[in-house]
Amino acid sequence: MKGSLRWKPDQTSKIPIFKQIAGHLKERILSGEWTAGSRIPAQRQLAGQFGVNRSTIVTALEELKAEGLLEGITGSGTRVRSTPAAGPDSSRSLDWDAYIRRGIHMPNLPAVQAINRAEADPAVVRLGTGELAPELIPSGMLQRMLGRLARQPLPGGYEEPLGSPALRSEVSRHLAGYGITASPSSILIVSGALQALHLISMGILRQGATVFLENPSYLHSIHAMPAVHTRMAGIPMDGEGLRVDRLSEHAEDMNGAVLYTIPSFHNPSGIVMSGPRRAELLRFCTEHGLPLLEDDVYRDLWLDAPPPPPIKSMDAGGITLYIGSLSKTLSPGLRVGWVVGPQPVVERLADIKMQTDYGTSSISQALARECLAGGLYEEHLLRVREQLLIRRSAMQEALEQHCQGLLEWSTPQGGFYIWAKVPARSGAKPLFQRMLKKGFLLNPGYVYGPSCGAYLRLSYAYAPIPDMQRGIRELGALLRQ
Numbered sequence: 001m002k003g004s005l006r007w008k009p010d011q012t013s014k015i016p017i018f019k020q021i022a023g024h025l026k027e028r029i030l031s032g033e034w035t036a037g038s039r040i041p042a043q044r045q046l047a048g049q050f051g052v053n054r055s056t057i058v059t060a061l062e063e064l065k066a067e068g069l070l071e072g073i074t075g076s077g078t079r080v081r082s083t084p085a086a087g088p089d090s091s092r093s094l095d096w097d098a099y100i101r102r103g104i105h106m107p108n109l110p111a112v113q114a115i116n117r118a119e120a121d122p123a124v125v126r127l128g129t130g131e132l133a134p135e136l137i138p139s140g141m142l143q144r145m146l147g148r149l150a151r152q153p154l155p156g157g158y159e160e161p162l163g164s165p166a167l168r169s170e171v172s173r174h175l176a177g178y179g180i181t182a183s184p185s186s187i188l189i190v191s192g193a194l195q196a197l198h199l200i201s202m203g204i205l206r207q208g209a210t211v212f213l214e215n216p217s218y219l220h221s222i223h224a225m226p227a228v229h230t231r232m233a234g235i236p237m238d239g240e241g242l243r244v245d246r247l248s249e250h251a252e253d254m255n256g257a258v259l260y261t262i263p264s265f266h267n268p269s270g271i272v273m274s275g276p277r278r279a280e281l282l283r284f285c286t287e288h289g290l291p292l293l294e295d296d297v298y299r300d301l302w303l304d305a306p307p308p309p310p311i312k313s314m315d316a317g318g319i320t321l322y323i324g325s326l327s328k329t330l331s332p333g334l335r336v337g338w339v340v341g342p343q344p345v346v347e348r349l350a351d352i353k354m355q356t357d358y359g360t361s362s363i364s365q366a367l368a369r370e371c372l373a374g375g376l377y378e379e380h381l382l383r384v385r386e387q388l389l390i391r392r393s394a395m396q397e398a399l400e401q402h403c404q405g406l407l408e409w410s411t412p413q414g415g416f417y418i419w420a421k422v423p424a425r426s427g428a429k430p431l432f433q434r435m436l437k438k439g440f441l442l443n444p445g446y447v448y449g450p451s452c453g454a455y456l457r458l459s460y461a462y463a464p465i466p467d468m469q470r471g472i473r474e475l476g477a478l479l480r481q
Ligand SMILES: Cc1ncc(COP(=O)(O)O)c(C=O)c1O
Pocket: 130, 191, 192, 193, 194, 195, 218, 262, 267, 295, 297, 325, 326, 327, 328, 332, 336, 337
């Protein structure tokens, strides 16, 4: 289906555009990609996808209706009517839509789905993306390492349940640099931090458990902890991070709960939790027997000064599960991260991982080990920080030039994000939609928390600087309207 998303009508062809589109959609139906009874994408979405007016889509759909392939059911959109394979009694054919609706994993929020679609469109300028720009991913270094690996016997088998011992030793050494003492047997290699969150939710949370977290939080934007399991309880933040005084208001609600925090260069607010606040949070969680999930994927991306030591490094009681990843600093495509915690917990998570995917790609693990082992990762980080500093200044200057007095924001000390407040009369949702129409993708705040409708998440990590400047100028113009 991904290939077909990229299909566009040929503007130079003699065949009318609506006919090309009708032909393309017909192929989706006759190949069984769109089955009888299923709803086809909205006209607006198809128009955007194919770069045509909505009226062209309407004409194409009318043609398919006339052929008996589609039917419009008032109030429920256009559906596929029947396919030759479905036979004469198409009403009894398999209803995939019903199966999909009943599946237990929640779908993404519509805005997150729209963001995911737009991110796949190379014509869109990504002004809010949580990813390094392609030119900041050290592809030369990764190629050289792959070359070196290719000259040795490749690790082609399944790895141990906790992951490659050689990589775990390197991660253990790497974590010692942050002051965390973690032997390789307390480290589980995962396919990115997101998988760590899935494993934790399946491995240690009971039905209906409460997850305390910052409001806003990245965790609101995905169903890493499926809603059937959890109740998200957002705790306000201030300039020093999560407000422990507000968390303590829930003291009677801690049974079976966990606390999730992103203390360093928080996603999306960019806030760094202060050292004293980290100590206070650890004390609170220890006193209340509340497991603390510390998601530290942005730690290495400090620009002005390193953040305070991880909470995990102060935790002698073993209440913290520490999550790290190479996605934000090196390459998200590698899919390598880790969880560190008490041995019985990581073994429980490893057991679930074995039932899920039998381990992270052994080749990715070997590559990650090479990067961490030879000091090349640290060398690469110096370049990434240097480039992110330049990009942060460029975005800051563009905001000052075009959005002064229209947006409120503060400069983050690291990570990727600028969390900007828009005036109440503008609203982040219409801005998101209008900017997307103009080819600029921003992340609207409401995907990060229930009370974040007046915010936008900007990122200086991805778009080329001239595109970023154009985008911020456009944003300023829209805000002024
Ligand atoms: C705070 C946080 N945790 C986890 C992730 C997921 O990262 P990974 O690619 O390692 O799964 C992200 C990615 O946006 C993130 O911002």
